[in-house]
Amino acid sequence: DAGVIQSPRHEVTEMGQEVTLRCKPISGHDYLFWYRQTMMRGLELLIYFNNNVPIDDSGMPEDRFSAKMPNASFSTLKIQPSEPRDSAVYFCASKYWGSNEKLFFGSGTQLSVL
């Protein structure tokens, strides 16, 4: 299996632009998580899905952030409009029910908003 695949690996954009991050979970996994990592705040959970349905989005910073999972093999995290404080590494992770919470992480998207 190729693991969790995220794209792009790096994204540099200007303040105010729309940013879309993409994730393909491991086939057969029914949970998908979006995390944000910064030096100051560490690893923060933004939102997670179970069977494509958002379960907990309490970590989404504000209305500028939105996430979708149209099918079991694809999810997006969108920021519109982006701001410099959104600069971080965004990770997608997946797992399957009954896996004792073993999360498999993608390599992350390094986002820089200028």
Place this chain on the structure above:
Amino acid sequence: GEDVEQSLFLSVREGDSSVINCTYTDSSSTYLYWYKQEPGAGLQLLTYIFSNMDMKQDQRLTVLLNKKDKHLSLRIADTQTGDSAIYFCAESQGGSQGNLIFGKGTKLSVKP
């Protein structure tokens, strides 16, 4: 609410043992985890321990759990330069099907 605390930095010499400590708050956590993050990569599961165990050993890794004090530690024997990474402690939120709550990570530096 749930919280996981760990020291931010640890520096050891190659060949020495490293001990990374963590405290957590959710006593209902079924499992506790150690994840490793190498530069430019995502987190990878290193090891985990079931909450009714006191100790788990896996080659150079030893996990100790003190459930009364909600204290978890990871010992790496014969630490190598390749062990340099950030180590995250995590607890499962609200039981076995909950989300994971991560600490901020301990950056381990191994000097030759």
